[in-house]
Amino acid sequence: MSGWRKNKPSSSPKKTWTLEEAKEKLSSYCAYQERCAWEVRRKLYEKKISGEKAEELIEYLITEKFLDEERYAKAFARGKFRLKKWGRNRIKLELKMRQISEELIRKGLSEIDPEEYYDTLLCETEKKWEKTTEADLFKKRYKVVGYLMQKGFEQDLVQEALASIQSQ
Known part of the structure; x- marks a missing residue:
């Protein structure tokens, strides 16, 4: 049993980001794959960023075209249908969970032939x-x-x- 170690606290707790770091990291996060504001808020919450600062960052991402919920809804619907073979009801439910508006959900579902x-x-x-x-x-x-x-x-x-x- 000498090979087992007790759970020891990590030496550095999750570091929070400065505003500039957050802009840089979130830009990369959104550029890698389509994201929605809900996913970005979750990411920010993990980094203990919320309230006005979080909304300011989300506004920045929208302004810089890193975040676009219509583009997200369309990509999500196409991807989940083609790759996971999900039906419209499941896609609609998942988009609702991500706080995407009914209008954008309709636009997303219209991408499916x-x-x-x-x-x-x-x-x-x-x-x-x-x-x-x-x-x-x-x-x-x-x-x-x-x-x-x-x-x-x-x-x-x-x-x-x-x-x-x-x-x-």
């Missing part, structure tokens, strides 16, 4: 149907529907996709 959306739903439905090992068809259908709903696809489209693959 309806045909590509339905094709993705069909593909996900087929994959899940094949993977689900359940003898009782009713239970199998229930599991597949549950999975697709969790991914954020609309119930009417899920039913349509299931009917489509079952008729093949």
Whole structure:
């Protein structure tokens, strides 16, 4: 047991940033990947920066075009749909959680091509149907529907996709 060490406090607590450091670090943070004001506020909170100073920094990022919530909503919707195969409901919920306005959520969701959306739903439905090992068809259908709903696809489209693959 001699190799185990007790949890010893780190020698330097999380250092807070000066205003200039914060501008530099946040500019890099936002340039690396699209961010929204909510994510930046969380980052600032970790660094113990809040209130007027945080709002001033966010204003700076918006002015300098590092932060743009419409651009963020569009990129988020495209990315989560194409990479994680999320449905519109899940994307909408996640954007709401990040305090994105209804109007910007609509703009973000408009980035998803309806045909590509339905094709993705069909593909996900087929994959899940094949993977689900359940003898009782009713239970199998229930599991597949549950999975697709969790991914954020609309119930009417899920039913349509299931009917489509079952008729093949």
